[in-house]
Amino acid sequence: MSTRGHSGRLLEERAPKELSDTSHTCARCGFCKIVCPTHPFGGGFETFSPRAKIHFLKDYYEGRAQITPEWVDRFYRCTTCERCQTVCQTAIPLVHLWENIRSEIVTRGFGPMPAHKKMGDLAGEFGNPYGEPAGEQPRWMLPEHSPVDKADILIFGGCTASYRMPSMLRAGATILTRLGIPYAYAGGHEQCCSSPLLRTGQLEVARILIARNLDLFASTRARQIITPCGGCSKTLKYDYPIWAKRFGKSFNVEVLHFSEMYLRLIQQGKLKPVKAVEKTVTFHDPCHVGRSQGLFDEPRKILAAIPGIRLLEMPNCRKESRCCGAGGGVKANYPQMAAAIARDRVKEAVATGADTLVTMCPFCQGSFALAVKELDADMELSGLETLLLASVV
Ligand code: SF4
Ligand code: SF4
Structure with missing residues (x-):
């Protein structure tokens, strides 16, 4: 079971009252602070803890606190790792709250942080946050890889695997090739899944790239999208259905992380x-x-x-x-x-x-x-x- 607890609603559609209500249930136990990987890097100050951030949000949504540069910095010192959410004894959807306040920070012109802005600008211009030319996207492929135009399975490489760390993507495609399982791949046309943009509150660029990807997926008529990347698989699984609904576009595909596909193939005796x-x-x-x-x-x-x-x-x-x-x-x-x-x-x-x-x-x-x-x-x-x-x- 995922620990994410998705509500099935877009983050920006949550009303401030509803968000403030979730923060009311905080028991101040500090379990979240103990497990947070970034809290120790705040000099030991409570203000860098998830618990303090929740209490800031409660005050903020009830009109008693303002966003300041210090709070912007604290909210961006979060890897969205979900450890806090996993241990929260009152089941506050903490990562929803972190992502939501980041999008509000961006909307109100207080963020994102400089490196995130650069990433968003590059993604808007090139379709990937590394600023690589689209023509470079399929360079991870080996001569033995032979994707077809249309197949039930579509490989979504993702930006980090395609441009920076291709070994998992390459090995996965080789396994499918050796098993004779046909797969499509839209290298050169894939846009960033928008995980880094959604997590840093940059929804305007994200919505453009997500819309393009949804059109691309529809054109392939794939029934399964498989990807080696944690961020891509999470975003395609949980965020895309919500955005597709909002855009009125179809997204009737099953999204699988590579590991899910391998295990199925092993259990079916094919691998x-x-x-x-x-x-x-x-x-x-x-x-x-x-x-x-x-x-x-x-x-x-x-x-x-x-x-x-x-x-x-x-x-x-x-x-x-x-x-x-x-x-x-x-x-x-x-x-x-x-x-x-x-x-x-x-x-x-x-x-x-x-x-x-x-x-x-x-x-x-x-x-x-x-x-x-x-x-x-x-x-x-x-x-x-x-x-x-x-x-x-
Ligand atoms: S999601 Fe953010 S606040 Fe929560 S434990 Fe991870 S780094 Fe800390
Ligand atoms: S774990 Fe949950 S209840 Fe405990 S302090 Fe953190 S946010 Fe509050």
Whole structure:
């Protein structure tokens, strides 16, 4: 089960009264503060805690507080990792509140933060937050990959996998190719899924890109969209149906993270991991795949199906997994904090005694690659699909 608790309503459609009502239920227990990965980077001050932010929002929505640059900075120091929401004893939809106040900050001209604005401007101009030319999007493909124009399955590469960390995307396409399963791919036409824009409150650019993607998806007539990215899969699964309804566009497709597809193929007997991969691994649950989508068992079942793999869990795993530090625009605007959070997670992985840290999100993998280098850690990094590919004939 996802811990996200989506309401099925667009964030900006929630009335201030309704938002303030949810903050009234805060019991001030501070559980959210204990688990928040960014709170320790606020010098230990309570004002950087989720609990303090909730109380600011209560005052703000009831007209007793104003948005100031200090509060803007505090609200953007959040990876949207959902740990606070998971432990909140009164089930406040905290991440909804964080995303909502960010969109209000942008609407009222107090934000976003400079790096987010740059990301939004590039996404508006190029269709991706890296500012890469669209023609570069399919460059991850190998000669053996042969997408067809129309198929039931559409691969959505996503910006980070397509332009920066392609190994998971590449391995996933290779697995489908080897199994003879046809897939479509719209490389060069895909727009950013808009996860980074929605999480940083930049809804105006997001709505343009989402509308284009919805038209693109409709033109392929795919019945399933599959993606290797945690942020893309979460956004396509939970945000797109809401936006499609608002636009009056159709979105009758099933969205799957790659791990869901692999497990189905294994369970159907179509994908048979047979070659031993002798590795002792530990697994990092990406926040937007684990807590957001509830996909905790899928990767572990896949690892268990690969002969030779031995899994050593980190103390903080599954619902309690720690964040890689990159999400919610934190890596873009607060790179030092993001890097420190990633290093802490890599240290936890090293302490298990595993030789390989496995994840299933290119964004997490990018953060850990940097952290491993900075720590000079004796730790290999691997995408889940790379291990799986090594095991299939
Ligand atoms: S979503 Fe994560 S980073 Fe943001 S306030 Fe909650 S625990 Fe902290
Ligand atoms: S965990 Fe929930 S109830 Fe407890 S302080 Fe945080 S927001 Fe309030």
